[in-house]
Amino acid sequence: MDHVRSVAVNFLIPAGAAFDPDGQFGIASVLAEMLTRGAGERDSRQLSLALDNLGVDRSESAGVVNLRLGGSALARNVLPLLDIYADILLRPRLPEEELEPVQSLALQEIESLEDSPQGKVMVELHRRHYPAPLNKDRRGRAEDLESLTIQAVRAQYEKFIRPNRAILSVAGNIEWEPLKARVEQLFGGWSPGDIPDVVPQPHQPTSAHLNKDSAQTQIAFAYPSVPMGHPDYFAARAAEGVLSGGMSARLFTEVREKRGLCYSVGVRHETFRDRGTMIGYAGTGPDRAQQTLDVTLAELRKLKDGVTADEIDRVKAGLKSSLIMAEESTGARASSIASDWYFLGRVRSFDEIQAGINALTPAAVMAHLERYPVRDVTLVTLGRHPLTIPA
Amino acid sequence: MDHVRSVAVNFLIPAGAAFDPDGQFGIASVLAEMLTRGAGERDSRQLSLALDNLGVDRSESAGVVNLRLGGSALARNVLPLLDIYADILLRPRLPEEELEPVQSLALQEIESLEDSPQGKVMVELHRRHYPAPLNKDRRGRAEDLESLTIQAVRAQYEKFIRPNRAILSVAGNIEWEPLKARVEQLFGGWSPGDIPDVVPQPHQPTSAHLNKDSAQTQIAFAYPSVPMGHPDYFAARAAEGVLSGGMSARLFTEVREKRGLCYSVGVRHETFRDRGTMIGYAGTGPDRAQQTLDVTLAELRKLKDGVTADEIDRVKAGLKSSLIMAEESTGARASSIASDWYFLGRVRSFDEIQAGINALTPAAVMAHLERYPVRDVTLVTLGRHPLTIPA
Numbered sequence: 001m002d003h004v005r006s007v008a009v010n011f012l013i014p015a016g017a018a019f020d021p022d023g024q025f026g027i028a029s030v031l032a033e034m035l036t037r038g039a040g041e042r043d044s045r046q047l048s049l050a051l052d053n054l055g056v057d058r059s060e061s062a063g064v065v066n067l068r069l070g071g072s073a074l075a076r077n078v079l080p081l082l083d084i085y086a087d088i089l090l091r092p093r094l095p096e097e098e099l100e101p102v103q104s105l106a107l108q109e110i111e112s113l114e115d116s117p118q119g120k121v122m123v124e125l126h127r128r129h130y131p132a133p134l135n136k137d138r139r140g141r142a143e144d145l146e147s148l149t150i151q152a153v154r155a156q157y158e159k160f161i162r163p164n165r166a167i168l169s170v171a172g173n174i175e176w177e178p179l180k181a182r183v184e185q186l187f188g189g190w191s192p193g194d195i196p197d198v199v200p201q202p203h204q205p206t207s208a209h210l211n212k213d214s215a216q217t218q219i220a221f222a223y224p225s226v227p228m229g230h231p232d233y234f235a236a237r238a239a240e241g242v243l244s245g246g247m248s249a250r251l252f253t254e255v256r257e258k259r260g261l262c263y264s265v266g267v268r269h270e271t272f273r274d275r276g277t278m279i280g281y282a283g284t285g286p287d288r289a290q291q292t293l294d295v296t297l298a299e300l301r302k303l304k305d306g307v308t309a310d311e312i313d314r315v316k317a318g319l320k321s322s323l324i325m326a327e328e329s330t331g332a333r334a335s336s337i338a339s340d341w342y343f344l345g346r347v348r349s350f351d352e353i354q355a356g357i358n359a360l361t362p363a364a365v366m367a368h369l370e371r372y373p374v375r376d377v378t379l380v381t382l383g384r385h386p387l388t389i390p391a
Numbered sequence: 392m393d394h395v396r397s398v399a400v401n402f403l404i405p406a407g408a409a410f411d412p413d414g415q416f417g418i419a420s421v422l423a424e425m426l427t428r429g430a431g432e433r434d435s436r437q438l439s440l441a442l443d444n445l446g447v448d449r450s451e452s453a454g455v456v457n458l459r460l461g462g463s464a465l466a467r468n469v470l471p472l473l474d475i476y477a478d479i480l481l482r483p484r485l486p487e488e489e490l491e492p493v494q495s496l497a498l499q500e501i502e503s504l505e506d507s508p509q510g511k512v513m514v515e516l517h518r519r520h521y522p523a524p525l526n527k528d529r530r531g532r533a534e535d536l537e538s539l540t541i542q543a544v545r546a547q548y549e550k551f552i553r554p555n556r557a558i559l560s561v562a563g564n565i566e567w568e569p570l571k572a573r574v575e576q577l578f579g580g581w582s583p584g585d586i587p588d589v590v591p592q593p594h595q596p597t598s599a600h601l602n603k604d605s606a607q608t609q610i611a612f613a614y615p616s617v618p619m620g621h622p623d624y625f626a627a628r629a630a631e632g633v634l635s636g637g638m639s640a641r642l643f644t645e646v647r648e649k650r651g652l653c654y655s656v657g658v659r660h661e662t663f664r665d666r667g668t669m670i671g672y673a674g675t676g677p678d679r680a681q682q683t684l685d686v687t688l689a690e691l692r693k694l695k696d697g698v699t700a701d702e703i704d705r706v707k708a709g710l711k712s713s714l715i716m717a718e719e720s721t722g723a724r725a726s727s728i729a730s731d732w733y734f735l736g737r738v739r740s741f742d743e744i745q746a747g748i749n750a751l752t753p754a755a756v757m758a759h760l761e762r763y764p765v766r767d768v769t770l771v772t773l774g775r776h777p778l779t780i781p782a
Contacts, residue, residue, distance in 0.1 A: 003394035006716050036638075037648075044648065045639065052637035052705045055712030074712055101651025104679075108654055111676055114606035115508045215505035246443035247427075248436065257428075257435065260492025263499055285502055288495075314443045321446030321465055325397050329720065 001330060007078045007172030008334035010070040011085065012342055015160035016063045017140070018133040018198050026140015027148060027156050028062035030099075030106055034153055035069070035161075036060055037098040040087030044098055050084055062138040065198055065272065066342070067161075072331055075173040079182050086186035089161055096150040106145050113139065118283055121218035121382040124210060125279070129222040129378040131203030134272055162193035167341050171333035200274065205378040209386035217289035217383030218281075219296070223374055225269060225276035228343040234356040235368035236276060240269045241315035242307050242365070243299065248314065250299050255282065261292040273343060278374075286384050293381075294390050300374045307362050319357045323350070392721060398469045398563030399725035401461040402476065403733055406551035407454045408531070409524040409589050417531015418539060418547050419453035421490075421497055425544055426460070426552075427451060428489040431478030435489055441475055453529040456589060456663065457733070458552075463722055466564040470573050477577035480552055487541040494539060500530050509674055512609035512773040515601060516670070520613040520769040522594030525663060553584035558732050562724035591665065596769040600777035608680035608774030609672075610687070614765055616660060616667035619734040625747040626759035627667060631660045632706035633698050633756070634690065639705065641690050646673065652683040664734060669765075677775050684772075685781050691765045698753050710748045714741070 017028045037044040051058055051071070058071030069088065073081055113119050127135045168187075170179060205222075225239075226232045244251045244266030255265040262284035270277045280300075284292045326332035327350060340347045381387050408419045428435040442449055442462070449462030460479065464472055504510050518526045559578075561570060596613075616630075617623045635642045635657035646656040653675035661668045671691075675683045717723035718741060731738045772778050 004719050006712075006719060045644070048637070048639035048644070048648070049701075049705070052639045053708055055708035057709075057712065057716075058638070072712070072716060074715060101647075101649060104651030105647070105654055108607070108651075108676055108679075111606050112654070112674065115674075117506045215502050216499070246439070247449070248439035248443045253436070253439070256492075256496070257439070258492065260495030260499075263496055263503070283503065285499055288499075310440075314440070317444055317446035318448075321397075321448065321463070324465060325448075325463060325721075328395050328397060330716075 001172055001333070004173050004330055005075055006072055006330045007075040007170060007174055008070065008072045008330040009078065009081060009085070010068065010167075010169045010334040010338045011089065012066040012068060012167040012338045013089070013161055014065055014165050014195060015067045015156075016065045017136045017138040018064050019160060019196065020133075020136060020140060023144055024148060024152055024156075025136065025144045026106055026138075027144075027152065028067060029109075029138050029140060030102055030145070030148060031153055031156050031160075032060040032062045032067050032069070033102045033105065034094050034098060035088050035092045035157075037102065038093035038095050039084075040091045042087065043093070044095070047084070047088070051081075054081055056081060064134055064136065064138070070334070078170065078172070078174055078179065082182055082186055090187070090190055092157065094150065094154050094157060099148070099150050099153065103145055103148060106140065107142055109139050110142050110145075117212060117214045117216065117218050117382055118281070120212075121210070121220045121380055122281070124208065124382070125220040125222055125378065125380040128208060128380060129205045129277070131200040133198060134200055159193060160195065162195055163187065163190040164192045164195045167338050169334045169338035169341065171337060172330040205376065207379040207389070210380070210382040211384070212382050214383055216283050217286050217381060217385070217387070218283050219289065219293055219379070219381050219387070221280045221377050221379045222277050223377045225278045225372060227273060227276040228271045230276065232368045232371065233276070234360055235365050236372070237269055237319065238312060238315050238360050238365045239303065239369060240267055240278060241318060242303070242311050243267050245315055245318045250302075251296060254299055255292060255295050259291070259295065261288050261295065265292070265296065271343065289381070289383065290387050293387050297377070297390055300377070303369055303374055307365050309362055312360055312362050312365060316357055316360055320354065323353055323357070392563055392724070395564050395721055396466055397463055397721045398466040398472075398561060398565055399461065399463045399721040400469065400472060400476070401459065401558075401560045401725040401729045402480065403457040403459060403558040403729050404480070404552060405456055405556050405586060406458045406547075407456045408527045408529040409455050410551060410587065411524075411527060411531060414535055415539060415543055415547075416527065416535045417497055417529075418535075418543065419458065420500075420529050420531060421493055421536070421539060422544055422547050422551075423451040423453045423458050423460070424493045424496065425485050425489060426479050426483045426548075428493065429484035429486050430475075431482045433478065434484070435486070438475070438479070442472075445472055445475075447472060455525055455527065455529070461725070469561065469563070469565055469570065473573055473577060481578070481581055483548065485541065485545050485548060490539070490541050490544065494536055497531065497536050498533055501533050501536075504530065508603060508605045508607065508609050508773055509672070511603075512601070512611045512771055513672070515599065515773070516611040516613055516769065516771040519599060519771060520596045520668070522591040524589060525591055550584060551586065553586055554578065554581040555583045555586045558729050560725045560729035560732065562728060563721040596767070598770040598780070601771070601773040602775070603773050605774050607674050608677050608772060608776070608778070609674050610680065610684055610770070610772050610778070612671045612768050612770045613668050614691075614768045616669045616763060618664060618667040619662045621667065623759045623762065624667070625751055626756050627763070628660055628710065629703060629706050629751050629756045630694065630760060631658055631669060632709060633694065633702050634658050636706050636709045641693075642687060645690055646683060646686050650682070650686065652679050652686065656683070656687065662734065680772070680774065681778050684778050688768070688781055691768070694760055695764055698756050700753050703751055703753050703756060707748055707751055711745065714744055714748070
């Protein structure tokens with residue numbers, strides 16, 4: 001990206017919450033935080049100082065499958081930035097004295113979920129819809145976090161922070177050859193390990209209502225779609241767009257605009273390697289919650305009755321705008337490169353993605369919806385009263 | 392921005408919540424939403440369709456002083472996009488039948504605040520720290536919203552949606568002359584009105600504790616700084632950076648890294664035309680809340696004892712990185728152009744801002760902190776138990 005002055009760097013390491021061993025739920029999040037608490041020649045404080053001196057805006061987090069580490073900075077700082085990340089990944093100190101504050105932060109993340117009804121209903125939806133271990137929450141379990149030892153954290157590091165299947169993506173105004181040479185020099189000696197795969201267990205999704213004296217009722221739902229890389233992938237994204245891409249999309253129109261039932265309503269496509277899922281959410285007052293659920297589910301069911309050419313044209317316009325805008329951001333590009341590599345084992349070109357969008361037609365979307373109709377909806381609600389699923 | 396394909400368009404209209412008349416608190420937010428419910432030749436549905444067909448990612452909201460409307464799209468769509476916004480601003484239909492759903496949405500925004508302890512403590516901090524009318528919340532008041540009439544909304548439109556002091560900013564890959572000609576053609580006939588100024592009333596800030604059975608204790612505080620445009624402005628931003636710019640900043644280090652007291656802690660600089668304010672926030676467990684407050688306030692007090700050259704160098708590195716990254720985004724640029732124009736009556740160049748950052752020294756920051764020491768702190772807490780302000 002010759003016309004920018006910034007760079008974004010992204011590491012994906014398959015060491016996410018799905019791999020948390022029994023009795024150590026939350027260890028992936030703790031490890032993500034501990035990695036930056038001193039590495040190589042630098043203690044925790046010196047490491048923060050070094051990254052701040054480079055003007056790096058960074059973050060570390062545990063996803064379900066991958067740990068994500070990285071940041072944005074001026075492109076001229078990319079090599080020193082990679083030097084520091086090589087320390088973080090290959091030579092973290094994982095010092096015992098830092099464990100207690102890190103545990104304390106992790107426990108507070110669990111505690112704060114109780115003050116976030118929307119966060120809580122989403123965690124419960126994922127727990128009930130997905131099979132283990134894809135259903136694990138990065139926050140883990142309080143009793144497990146409290147009993148974590150530094151030995152366990154170090155063992156987790158030794159086992160999982162390995163170059164096998166780790167992904168590094170860089171986007172920005174970079175010189176490719178020097179960058180490649182430095183990455184080879186910094187990471188070439190990283191010893192591979194024996195990295196396990198995520199193996200989903202047999203599972204039957206269940207719906208539920210969580211009683212909570214909240215002001216609003218939270219509605220979350222999920223149903224099967226196709227994963228990224230599937231031949232139907234763009235058709236599935238178009239179905240998502242028909243329901244909730246833009247202000248004229250069906251859910252937004254029927255639930256928000258016409259009836260004023262709730263401020264935000266929509267579905268989004270979420271993907272693992274082996275499965276894609278549509279995740280829906282609406283939050284509204286207790287007196288409007290049943291109607292919101294009824295109208296939302298009715299719109300989901302109506303999908304099978306057809307989509308119009310105008311709708312697909314609008315969805316295409318929206319997807320193309322988003323694609324072009326993401327193309328202009330170093331952060332979005334670094335992240336999509338890493339994600340392509342993880343899901344597809346290669347990086348798609350702009351033209352390939354655009355061709356996928358251009359090829360969308362109402363017939364293709366309907367054919368997809370026949371193969372993957374809206375069904376087996378997992379519903380989780382949270383609030384003062386349970387809701388009824390309409391027949 | 393010749394190397395991008397997108398454009399961002401921003402309208403600032405001085406018609407924000409500060410101007411909400413007595414008995415009509417919340418009308419600015421309702422008006423922002425009603426403006427897009429049909430305009431010119433298009434009804435509400437047709438308007439959403441037209442913007443979605445252009446791939447526009449848009450939003451409308453009421454701030455304290457300004458309504459903000461606008462969106463991002465492909466640069467080639469900028470003229471048709473402006474055509475639609477001319478309808479929205481000059482020829483909105485403000486149809487009576489749309490008022491009820493819009494009222495319903497506004498009431499739900501108030502209701503949902505009860506499920507967001509962090510949002511609630513911030514609204515209360517602003518209400519107590521700022522003088523009227525700067526202390527008004529965009530959500531308004533339930534009883535006022537319920538009794539709003541379409542006549543009141545139309546009167547509010549007639550009075551406030553005027554070109555006097557309205558700002559339009561556009562950033563992206565645009566051709567200046569055709570753009571200027573179209574804006575002249577579209578908005579040249581907009582009739583000026585008699586727009587009132589925001590006149591802050593005499594006010595004595597007060598601290599308070601809100602009893603709420605929340606899982607975490609919320610801590611919010613505010614103290615005076617200087618506004619954008621003030622000679623001390625960059626020094627004030629540096630003081631903000633010393634406390635909470637980056638992972639090695641003082642509050643982050645003392646509260647989060649060393650003690651694990653809370654996940655997020657920090658201050659941010661907030662500006663009106665006539666005053667700047669430092670706003671602080673921390674959320675933590677009830678058993679750690681008093682210590683969090685003590686450590687935080689101790690760090691604020693320690694500022695007067697000096698800042699180091701290393702700290703200022705880091706703050707400068709962070710500010711410059713942020714500046715350069717913002718420069719690459721059409722959305723961030725459209726928004727900073729509008730904000731410069733609003734606060735300064737002109738648009739600063741990149742070089743001018745960079746020079747302001749480069750000129751920062753520990754001596755300049757200390758001179759600012761002597762003129763504007765941390766004092767008169769307004770503190771608002773929310774949770775199960777009140778906290779004690781240390782002597």
